[in-house]
Amino acid sequence: MDGRITVDLKRVIVDLMPGPLVRTFAAPYIAGKGIASGVAKADELHARQGLSSTVDLLAEEVFSREDVEATVQVYLRMIEALKDRPYASISLKPTSLGINESEAYCQDNLRRIVAAAAPHRLHITLDMEDRHFTDVTLRMFKAIRNEFDNFGIVLQSRLFRTPDDIKALHAKPCKVRICIGIYREPAEVALQEKPDMKDRLFEQVQQLLDHGHYPEIATHDEPLIRRCIEYLDNREVPKDAYEFQMLLGVPRTELQQEIVKRGQTIRLYVPFAEDWKYAVHYLKRRLAASPSMALMVMKNMFGS
Ligand SMILES: Cc1cc2nc3c(=O)[nH]c(=O)nc-3n(C[C@H](O)[C@H](O)[C@H](O)COP(=O)(O)OP(=O)(O)OC[C@H]3O[C@@H](n4cnc5c(N)ncnc54)[C@H](O)[C@@H]3O)c2cc1C
Numbered sequence: 307m308d309g310r311i312t313v314d315l316k317r318v319i320v321d322l323m324p325g326p327l328v329r330t331f332a333a334p335y336i337a338g339k340g341i342a343s344g345v346a347k348a349d350e351l352h353a354r355q356g357l358s359s360t361v362d363l364l365a366e367e368v369f370s371r372e373d374v375e376a377t378v379q380v381y382l383r384m385i386e387a388l389k390d391r392p393y394a395s396i397s398l399k400p401t402s403l404g405i406n407e408s409e410a411y412c413q414d415n416l417r418r419i420v421a422a423a424a425p426h427r428l429h430i431t432l433d434m435e436d437r438h439f440t441d442v443t444l445r446m447f448k449a450i451r452n453e454f455d456n457f458g459i460v461l462q463s464r465l466f467r468t469p470d471d472i473k474a475l476h477a478k479p480c481k482v483r484i485c486i487g488i489y490r491e492p493a494e495v496a497l498q499e500k501p502d503m504k505d506r507l508f509e510q511v512q513q514l515l516d517h518g519h520y521p522e523i524a525t526h527d528e529p530l531i532r533r534c535i536e537y538l539d540n541r542e543v544p545k546d547a548y549e550f551q552m553l554l555g556v557p558r559t560e561l562q563q564e565i566v567k568r569g570q571t572i573r574l575y576v577p578f579a580e581d582w583k584y585a586v587h588y589l590k591r592r593l594a595a596s597p598s599m600a601l602m603v604m605k606n607m608f609g610s
Contacts, residue, residue, distance in 0.1 A: 334555035336364070336585055337578040341380065344578035345387045345394075347554070351574055352393040355559075356566040358573035360431060360551070361388060362397040364585050367406070374404040374415065380580060381419045389426035396423065397431045397575065400443055413446045420450055420457045427456060429481065431522075434460035436489040437496070444471060451476050458522070462487025463507035464496045472513050483551060484510050485524035504530045508537070515543060522573070524551040526558055535568075545569050 337347035348359035361384060365377050381398060388394040398419065404412040420430050432447050434440065447459045458481030461468050465487065475482070486503040487496075497503050504527055511534055514521040523534050531550060538548060549571035552558055565572045579585035 335553065335577070335589055337361075337554065337576050339579050339582070339585075341384055341387050341578065344384070344576055345391075347576050347578075348388070348391060348394045351576070352391075355562065357562060358393040358395070358549070358571055359576045360395045360397045360573055362399075362433075362575060362577045363402070364577045364579045364587075365399075365402040365581070368402045368404075369406050371404075371407070374402070374407070374411075377402050378415050378418060382422055385419070385423045385426065385428060389423075389428055395429040395431060395573070397433055399433045399435060400439055400446070401435055405439065405442065409442050409446065412442075413449060416446055417450050417453075420454045424454050424456050429456045429458060431458045431460065431481070431483060434462055434487070437465065437491050440465065440467070440471075444475075448476055451478065451480060458482060458520075460485060460524075461510070462489075462496075463510050464491060464503040466495060466497070468506070468510060469513060472510060472517060472519075475517065475519065479518045479520060481520045481522060482514055483522040483524050484514060485551075508533055511548075512537065515541070515548070521548045522551050523548065524575075526552055526556050528558075528561055531561065531565075535565075535570075545571070549573055551575065 337343040344359075344361040344363075348361055351357040351359055363377065363380050363384070365373075365380075368374050368377055381396065384396055388396065396419075398416075400412055400416075403415040403419075416432065423430050432443060434443055444459070447457065451457050451459075455478075459475075460483040461471055463484060463486050465471075472482075484507055486500065486507055497506065504525070507523075507525065508530065511521045511523055523531070525531060534550075545568075550565055551573045552562065552575070554574045554576050562572050577585075
């Protein structure tokens with residue numbers, strides 16, 4: 307109960323924070339403004355630390371056709387900017403690309419982007435949003451995966467349905483980001499405790515490998531990462547058959563360098579903003595998800 311109150315208090319405080327303050331405190335989480343900032347961050351991470359990147363435009367919940375088309379155009383320009391960088395991929399969200407209008411419209415926009423990236427073997431990952439979008443996101447993924455190899459998906463270990471979704475994923479091998487899932491979901495459809503979500507994530511890495519897929523293990527939990535490394539080593543899984551992923555800004559430099567030295571791939575999620583209002587929304591979510599950051603913000607705000 308106490309923990310719940312703390313979580314809710316944190317959310318309220320973060321929600322009330324003015325945009326400029328959020329930007330100041332949470333700046334490490336985003337590359338900056340404009341495509342060039344995402345490209346520069348991907349280059350820097352690769353040159354200095356041997357890290358790969360998946361670059362993402364912060365543009366959640368786009369509603370008008372004009373805004374959706376503007377988002378598609380940004381992704382097409384991103385492809386041009388990133389096409390010669392084998393250490394970069396791109397991530398995108400259905401709610402940025404027209405799912406609020408219709409499945410057919412969104413699928414068409416996704417297809418345009420995946421098709422433009424395909425000749426460059428530039429990988430595109432379709433992020434997973436809350437449970438209301440799971441079915442439609444999987445349907446669009448499967449339809450486009452039939453045509454293109456450079457397209458991957460995300461599954462969330464907290465959802466009870468995920469083992470069935472893995473079984474039904476695709477006959478062709480897929481790159482699948484497996485994460486606990488950032489959205490709070492009700493007890494009828496999802497686990498409620500993080501340790502359980504992490505145990506399931508570990509099992510689902512195995513299940514993905516069993517089905518011939520390429521797991522992208524997205525977590526910052528060090529014991530879970532070590533558990534996965536031990537399992538992958540024991541099973542003698544080739545190092546090009548999986549990767550680890552983390553968010554830009556979460557302080558895990560030592561662990562990341564250890565993974566790089568082992569010859570395993572680690573990729574950071576590198577968001578950039580075209581419009582700061584979307585960036586502030588994303589940063590507030592990150593702040594609310596991270597006790598250490600939220601505590602730091604509270605201390606700075608209230609001097610306690
Ligand atoms: C590359 C990537 C892509 C993702 N894509 C999706 C997606 O498409 N859909 C989706 O629902 N979710 C996505 N997520 C989010 C994911 O589902 C989790 O919510 C998030 O990774 C936190 O879970 P965790 O496994 O790291 O465990 P946690 O227990 O939440 O975190 C472990 C520790 O890591 C640190 N930490 C974690 N997050 C942060 C943070 N934001 N700031 C500072 N420290 C932090 C804290 O020290 C924490 O104690 C993605 C995550 C990553 C890394």
